[in-house]
Amino acid sequence: MNKAIRQRLNDSPFARWTVLIIVATAMMMGYFVNDVMSPLEAILEQPRSQGGLGWTPSDYGFFSGAGSFINVFLLMLFFSGLILDKMGIRFTGVLACSLMIIGTLLKLYGVTTDFDSTNIIIFGFQLPMSVAVTSLGFAVFGVGYEMTGITVSKAMVRWFTGHELALAMGIQLAMARLGTAAALSISAPIARHYTLSTPLLVAAAFLVIGLLAFLVFCVMDKKLDDNTTYQANETDSDSSEEFHWGDILITLRNPGFWLITLFCVLFYSAVSPFLKFSTKLMVMKYGVDPDIAGFFSSIAPFGTILMTPLFGAIYDKYGKGVTLVITGALMLTAVHFGFSLPMHSSTIAIALMVTLSIGYSLAPAALWPCVPKIIPMKCLGTAYSMIFFIQNFGRAIIPMFVGRANEADTTYTTSMLIFGFTALGASLTAVAILLIDKHKHYGLQLPNIKK
Secondary structure: OHHHHHHHHHOOHHHHHHHHHHHHHHHHHHHHHHOOOHHHHHHHOOOHHHOOOOOOHHHHHHHHHHOOHHHHHOOHHHHHHHHHHHHOHHHHHHHHHHHHHHHHHHHHHHHHOOOOOOEEEEOOEEEEHHHHHHHHHHHHHHHHHHHHHHHHHHHHHHHHOOOOHHHHHHHHHHHHHHHHHHHHHHHHHHHHHOOOOHHHHHHHHHHHHHHHHHHHHHHHHHHHHHHHOOOOOOOOOOHHHOOOHHHHHHHHOOHHHHHHHHHHHHHHHOOHHHHHHHHHHHHHHHOOOHHHHHHHHOHHHHHHHHHHHHHHHHHHHHOOHHHHHHHHHHHHHHHHHHHOOOOOOHHHHHHHHHHHHHHHHHHHHHHHHHHHHHOOHHHHHHHHHHHHHHHHHHHHHHHHHHHHHHHHOOOOHHHHHHHHHHHHHHHHHHHHHHHHHHHHOOOOOOOOOOO
16 A cells, blocks of 8 residues: 555645655755865965965865765764665664764854864864864764765655656756855855855855755655655665665675766766865966856856756666766866866866766766666665775875875976876776666666656
C-alpha cells in the first residue's frame, strides 16, 4: 500500500516542485556564505589601519582550505551520510543549517576581534589568531554545508526518480550557483563601502532564512507522513529498503562509484578553489578594477544558473550523461591552460570565464543524476557523503598549494597550471566512466524520464 501511495505523491508536480524550491533555497543560502569571503582576499591582506586584517596569501590559502578540515580529518562528512540514512532528511537538514549558522558566527567573531599580534601554529603554518579563529568557523560551517548538500541530493532523488531528476538537480544547482554568484558580486563592494564584517552579517541573516525555509519543508514532509504513512527516511514494511551497516559494502564494491568519486575530486578541485582565487587573479593579471573584479568571477556561477537546468533537461530526455560530463571536463581543462598563458587582455579573461561557465554546467548537470543509477536508495546518503568526503581532500589541499604558488609566482602561471592538470585528470577519469558504463550496463547514457 505504501508504495502505491508514494508513487501517487511522486506523480504530483505541485508536491515535488514545491519541495524542490524550499530545499534548494536552503542550499542557495549555504552557497552564498561559502564564497562570501572569496572576493575579500585583497582587503584581508591590507593592514588593519586600512580596514584589513594583515593576512598573507598563505594565510588566505589556509583559510580557504579550512572549510574541509573537520569533514576530512575528523571523518565528519562520512558520518554525515550515516546520520542521513539512519535519522532521515528532516533531522539531518535542520542539524546542517544550524551548524552553518554557528560556523558563520565564529567567522564573524574572527574578523571583528583584535587579537593583537597573537600567533598560533597549526599543521606547520604559523597563523595570526584571526586566521585561526576564522578558519575554525569556516571548518564548522563546512560540516553543515556539506551535510546540507547530501541531504538535498537525497531529497531530490526521492521525489524525482522516474521523473525530471536531472532537471530538478539542475535547478537546485542553478539556485546554489546563484548564491555563489551573488557572493562573488556583492561581497567586495559591501565590504569596501561599509566594513569587512558587513558581508558576514548579511551571510548570517541569509542562513537564518535558509533554516526557516527548511523548517517549512519539515512541516510539509511531516504532514505527508501523517496523511500517507510515507516515511521521510525511506523506511516501510519492506525491510529490503532499510539501511543496514553492511550496505556500505554495496557502495565500496562498485567500480562506477569509485570512478565518479575520483572525477568529483579532480573536477571540483579545479573549480571551487579557483573561484576563491579568481577575483584577485582578475585584478593582478588582467588589470580589472577591484570593485568589479568580483563580477568577472561571477560569470561562471551566473552562467550555470540557466545552463545547468537546460543540460539537465537534455539528459532527462535524450540521455548521453557521460558524454556531457566528458565535454564539460575538457572545456574546464582548456580554460585553465588558457589562464596560464602570458595574455593580459580582460576580453580574453571574460571569454575564458564564459567557457568555464559552460563546462561547469555540463558536467554537474549530468554527473549527480548518474549516482542513483549505480547506488541503491537505501544507502544513497552514505554514497553521496563518501563522494563529498573524498572530494574534500582536494578542496582542502589544492588551496594551500595554490596560495604558496601565488607567493612564489605572482604571474599566476604556476597556479593555473596546477588547476589545468587537475582538470585534465578529471577529463581522463570521465572517459574511464564511459568505458565502465559500457561494461557494467549502469545505464548512465540512457534518459532519466521513464515513459
